[in-house]
Amino acid sequence: MITDSTVELVQSAFINDLFHDIPRIAIPAGESSKNLSQLEQVLDFLAEHRLNRQSLIFAVGGGVVGDLAGFAAACYMRGIDFIQVPTTLLAMVDSSVGGKTGVNLASGKNLVGAFLQPQAVFIDTLRLDTLDKREFAAGMAEIIKAGLLADRELFEKLEQKPVTSSNDPNLVQIIRRACSIKAQIVSADERESAASGGRALLNLGHTFGHAIENVTGYQGVLHGEGVAIGTVMAADLSAMMGLISPGDSQRIAAVFAANGLPTRLPTAIPAAKLLDAMGRDKKNRDGLLRFVVLSSIGEAITHDNVPVDLVMKALSNGGAT
CATH class of the missing domain: 3.40.50.1970 (Rossmann fold)
Known part of the structure; x- marks a missing residue:
């Protein structure tokens, strides 16, 4: 064991x-x-x-x-x-x-x-029952992400009634739904080999989030917190690309905050360092940064040719320098 x-x-x-x-x-x-x-x-x-x-x-x-x-x-x-x-x-x-x-x-x-x-x-x-509030909230980041990917109703439930405790009567149902969403996506593309979409969609927020974790030396930012900040950045990027409205991007940030999660970098990090870390992301294709972006709340797509200036703007809006 x-x-x-x-x-x-x-x-x-x-x-x-x-x-x-x-x-x-x-x-x-x-x-x-x-x-x-x-x-x-x-x-x-x-x-x-x-x-x-x-x-x-x-x-x-x-x-x-x-x-x-x-x-x-x-x-x-x-x-x-x-x-x-x-x-x-x-x-x-x-x-x-x-x-x-x-x-x-x-x-x-x-x-x-x-x-x-x-x-x-x-x-x-x-x-x-032994998790502190911060660790519990870190898990909620992945549940919110699941709603953004494939279940608008789940997202709206968490918008209307945030879950901040293991005593929440809806928690078991919410866990079951999040697992079901992931299992469905994985079963269709287990080894993440689809040319577009597929299992890579589960990386919503992770291109930004993993870069944050890497640059901070995996200290001070929990994985779920990195996912929350990264997904807010991805939503902002999606809005700048004209895929979702600025209002939806703001809604997404508000839901993460309501569920006890950060939506901006806790301390300023040079955007250039974050961009460099993204360049080593295993999801990249043919030397191009690969992002998961939102086409609506409840639906996402992969995008292989995102303008770097928009990525830098999303990083800046999220607290990078």
Whole structure:
């Protein structure tokens, strides 16, 4: 079983009841653990305990644990099975679903990885009771994104009644819907090979967001916060391209804010650094920046030839210098 130091502490009763004396490794909590060095330590752990091709890994934790454990499962003995047990809202609605695994490099996020579908994903919303408000809100960013991609009604529900607590009576239904949207998109384009649209649509806000995470050294900005800021920038870009109205762009920013998320950079970052980081994004095609933009609330498209001056304007509007 693979977890992290925080989950091992706050979910100790759950882990001990469920996994008893199954060998476990707890990696340091946080995005900084999602690297090749930590992967090597996990692989050594699997070898020391003599796992074989009939063995099974449980990934118990948030997105970092799931991505790292899944990649370890994909690499070890050229692939063994694993099961996702997400303990954060973001992992429940996004990273545990879809089969993408991997680690970061200094050059960028998720640049090394593999596709490996988990044998199962077990979601228990009681695990969310230990999340602080900021981590809970980070998960809401991916749910809002799902509504923007494929479900205007979901977006409008979150606009009318923001969800800011794990006690919300609508949360289970909302999680189920967000997972369904992602599963539907992934099933049509599992390896993100479609010439346009397809699984790449799930990266709405992520071209901006991953650049923010990379330039800030994966410190100070949670992934969900980067997605929120990045999606607001993407909506602004969509409005400047004439795809949606400025009013819809403002609505999108307001919904993120109402659900407890930032909509601008917390500190000024040079726009040139962010643009450089975007140039290393794995979604780019033929040397061109590739963005997911909105054609309406509830529908998105990929665009491979966005004018750089509009990208810089969106960055500036979001707080870059």
